[in-house]
Amino acid sequence: MNIDNTASQMRKGVLEFCILSIIKQGEAYPSDIIDKMKTANLNIFEGTLYPLLTRLKNAEFLTYRWIESNSGPPRKYFSLTEKGNAFYKELETTWNELANAVKTLSEAEQQYSNNNTP
Amino acid sequence: MKQVININFHGRVVPIEVSAFDLLKQYTASLSRYFANEEGKEEIINDIENRIGELFQQRINAGASCITDDDINAIIKSMGRPEEFEDQEQTSTTQQTKSSSTTIHKRLYRDENDKVLGGVCSGLANYFDIDPIVVRAAFLLILFAFGTGLLAYIILWVVVPSTSTTEIGGTRKKLFRDPDDKLIAGVCSGLANYLGIKAWIPRLIMLLPFISFAFHSGSWNYIGPSHFVGGFSPGILIIYIILWLVMPEANTTAEKLEMRGEKVDMNSIKNSITGEMKDAKTYASEKGKAMASDIGSASKRGIHSLGDIIGLIFKIIGYFILGCIGFAFVMALFGIAVASTAIFPFKDLLLKEGMQNMFAWGTLLFFIGVPVIGIITWIIRRIAKIKSNRPTLRFVFLGLWLVGLFCFISMAASLVRDFRASNRKSEEEVTLTNAGINKLEISSLVTKHKFYENNWFHDNFFDDMDQDTAYLRNIEIRIVQSPTDSFRVTTVRSARGRTKNEADATADAIQLNIIQQDSLLVVGKGIPITRKNKFRDQEVILTVYVPIGKQIRIDKNVGWGDNIHFDNWNGDDDDIQIDNDNNNWDEDVDYIMQADGLHTLDGKPHYKVLPDIEIDSDRSKENTL
Numbered sequence: 001m002n003i004d005n006t007a008s009q010m011r012k013g014v015l016e017f018c019i020l021s022i023i024k025q026g027e028a029y030p031s032d033i034i035d036k037m038k039t040a041n042l043n044i045f046e047g048t049l050y051p052l053l054t055r056l057k058n059a060e061f062l063t064y065r066w067i068e069s070n071s072g073p074p075r076k077y078f079s080l081t082e083k084g085n086a087f088y089k090e091l092e093t094t095w096n097e098l099a100n101a102v103k104t105l106s107e108a109e110q111q112y113s114n115n116n117t118p
Numbered sequence: 119m120k121q122v123i124n125i126n127f128h129g130r131v132v133p134i135e136v137s138a139f140d141l142l143k144q145y146t147a148s149l150s151r152y153f154a155n156e157e158g159k160e161e162i163i164n165d166i167e168n169r170i171g172e173l174f175q176q177r178i179n180a181g182a183s184c185i186t187d188d189d190i191n192a193i194i195k196s197m198g199r200p201e202e203f204e205d206q207e208q209t210s211t212t213q214q215t216k217s218s219s220t221t222i223h224k225r226l227y228r229d230e231n232d233k234v235l236g237g238v239c240s241g242l243a244n245y246f247d248i249d250p251i252v253v254r255a256a257f258l259l260i261l262f263a264f265g266t267g268l269l270a271y272i273i274l275w276v277v278v279p280s281t282s283t284t285e286i287g288g289t290r291k292k293l294f295r296d297p298d299d300k301l302i303a304g305v306c307s308g309l310a311n312y313l314g315i316k317a318w319i320p321r322l323i324m325l326l327p328f329i330s331f332a333f334h335s336g337s338w339n340y341i342g343p344s345h346f347v348g349g350f351s352p353g354i355l356i357i358y359i360i361l362w363l364v365m366p367e368a369n370t371t372a373e374k375l376e377m378r379g380e381k382v383d384m385n386s387i388k389n390s391i392t393g394e395m396k397d398a399k400t401y402a403s404e405k406g407k408a409m410a411s412d413i414g415s416a417s418k419r420g421i422h423s424l425g426d427i428i429g430l431i432f433k434i435i436g437y438f439i440l441g442c443i444g445f446a447f448v449m450a451l452f453g454i455a456v457a458s459t460a461i462f463p464f465k466d467l468l469l470k471e472g473m474q475n476m477f478a479w480g481t482l483l484f485f486i487g488v489p490v491i492g493i494i495t496w497i498i499r500r501i502a503k504i505k506s507n508r509p510t511l512r513f514v515f516l517g518l519w520l521v522g523l524f525c526f527i528s529m530a531a532s533l534v535r536d537f538r539a540s541n542r543k544s545e546e547e548v549t550l551t552n553a554g555i556n557k558l559e560i561s562s563l564v565t566k567h568k569f570y571e572n573n574w575f576h577d578n579f580f581d582d583m584d585q586d587t588a589y590l591r592n593i594e595i596r597i598v599q600s601p602t603d604s605f606r607v608t609t610v611r612s613a614r615g616r617t618k619n620e621a622d623a624t625a626d627a628i629q630l631n632i633i634q635q636d637s638l639l640v641v642g643k644g645i646p647i648t649r650k651n652k653f654r655d656q657e658v659i660l661t662v663y664v665p666i667g668k669q670i671r672i673d674k675n676v677g678w679g680d681n682i683h684f685d686n687w688n689g690d691d692d693d694i695q696i697d698n699d700n701n702n703w704d705e706d707v708d709y710i711m712q713a714d715g716l717h718t719l720d721g722k723p724h725y726k727v728l729p730d731i732e733i734d735s736d737r738s739k740e741n742t743l
């Protein structure tokens with residue numbers, strides 16, 4: 001059990017949720033997604049993103065269309081399907097519940113340690 | 119000093135250092151190993167490679183003269199190495215064992231470098247480590263012995279990837295329609311591009327059927343395989359339309375490059391050779407490492423590869439069976455299409471002009487034609503793995519088919535109405551010139567037995583065709599004992615129609631010539647069906663009254679074995695009739711009428727008593743005892 005592994009396990013769980021929430025804001029091109037994640041201080045490799053996108057697309061949560069770019073071949077722009085929207089909603093509730101739970105528990109812990117170490 | 123080469127990477131021409139190219143190759147190879155068991159593997163790798171290509175473009179646009187090792191390393195750093203990927207499905211430890219096992223995984227490829235046709239045999243030989251000649255000989259043997267070798271070969275050709283697909287940086291050739299060099303839709307030039315031949319060759323092949331049409335009279339009577347190859351036929355048009363639907367058009371420069379494939383020059387050949395040698399070195403060292411790490415499970419690996427071989431064999435058998443089923447399905451569809459075009463000229467003998475005729479066309483084109491084209495297109499697209507969503511096309515197909523369904527139902531409903539009423543039947547005398555003769559022989563104008571003529575389309579109904587007349591042999595012969603001492607022949611004509619009067623008119627129009635020539639009663643070819651006298655289930659019942667002690671004989675050329683009935687001795691027409699199956703009546707045999715029925719000249723009754731038949735059994739016993 002090492003810290004890297006546990007941390008990456010934690011990140012993995014929310015990666016899909018993050019990607020979906022970026023795409024939900026509007027059609028997105030993979031490197032846009034990477035950039036947005038970077039600005040949010042969530043760094044992932046592009047090599048992680050592409051398989052995830054393909055899996056989400058194969059699960060029919062995402063769809064894409066080719067859009068011509070002015071530099072070279074057309075690019076894949078992803079957007080959410082109806083199924084993806086429903087999936088996102090479910091993830092959102094789960095996330096909110098989870099975040100709430102984590103927040104409550106860690107706050108309780110903080111209060112406890114504050115009280116015990118004056 | 120570094121050597122720089124140009125590669126065609128996903129539709130972009132990229133100048134790259136040789137060492138950087140090697141790094142790139144290693145990286146993409148590691149990716150394809152990592153995603154080996156992933157569904158949608160090719161798409162993922164394609165996306166990543168596309169992205170890498172874009173990054174190259176950015177660097178070159180920014181003014182770099184070529185892609186260097188540093189560029190590649192920077193790109194790899196941002197893309198991430200496979201071992202750094204955050205994978206959702208498996209934990210990193212299982213993934214590692216997986217990727218190490220895939221490095222020694224042997225894959226079946228068609229060998230592009232040593233091929234006669236598609237490189238299937240040499241690929242198999244490589245895989246099983248045997249001489250290609252052995253495999254080739256085996257294939258030839260199966261080909262000559264069962265003819266199935268060809269199908270297996272074609273399936274393997276389609277299913278097994280070519281070694282050229284493993285070349286990194288080289289684009290795969292894809293089948294596109296060529297918009298720059300087109301006569302109709304660019305199908306022929308696209309095919310030519312794909313096969314690397316001149317465009318006039320496929321064009322000529324496509325045109326051949328039309329040219330031969332000039333020398334070939336388009337006879338509808340003989341329909342066979344020649345219908346598709348020889349005479350004018352919709353076959354080649356259907357093929358063209360299907361190809362048109364299947365092949366995407368090469369619109370962008372990238373697609374045009376893909377359409378023509380990578381240009382082979384000295385540099386790329388040398389490159390692939392040195393690359394392969396280097397690959398072999400890294401492969402050997404990787405293998406050595408893997409061996410060292412799993413030295414304990416070496417025996418396991420042996421079983422593993424044996425299992426793989428069995429798996430492969432099952433896979434091949436599976437694809438083969440699937441291929442056979444698919445092939446049979448498509449052939450059946452084609453059969454229906456051919457049969458319906460074959461029946462089509464006869465439609466005027468059944469259908470009225472106007473609406474019914476229109477509906478018949480609609481049925482042929484939309485109800486039968488559209489699914490044939492649709493399914494074949496779908497199968498080809500599945501095989502070629504062309505994935506593009508064209509819902510409009512699907513809706514158009516569905517819409518057209520629904521139109522066809524409507525036409526079919528309307529036509530059928532209208533036809534059913536035409537057969538609704540039957541006519542008023544009455545017995546009519548056939549005047550015999552000499553009714554007092556001792557023996558009557560029934561013969562026909564048909565000279566030979568027509569039932570089993572070697573012809574694809576052949577129906578019991580229309581066994582004789584003239585210019586525009588079909589002869590319907592829906593004629594029943596009944597032989598009944600005559601109450602007087604002279605022969606008597608009567609006919610009952612029946613037909614169907616929309617109304618009773620219409621049915622009567624159709625029945626009255628039946629012209630079946632029956633002429634007595636001495637002891638011969640000659641019956642015409644059949645009930646003529648023409649455009650004017652359409653098919654309305656016309657039937658003629660010919661009753662021959664044979665006096666006791668006189669002879670009757672039916673010639674073989676009459677050929678209505680199933681339709682000859684013999685009524686019982688008491689001559690009650692309808693209710694007492696010995697079942698057809700019961701008689702052992704022979705054609706071309708003389709029978710004599712006696713008080714208890716027909717007998718052969720040596721005294722055997724014409725019917726056979728079958729104990730297992732319940733109905734009539736009492737009576738039959740009575741007759742024989």
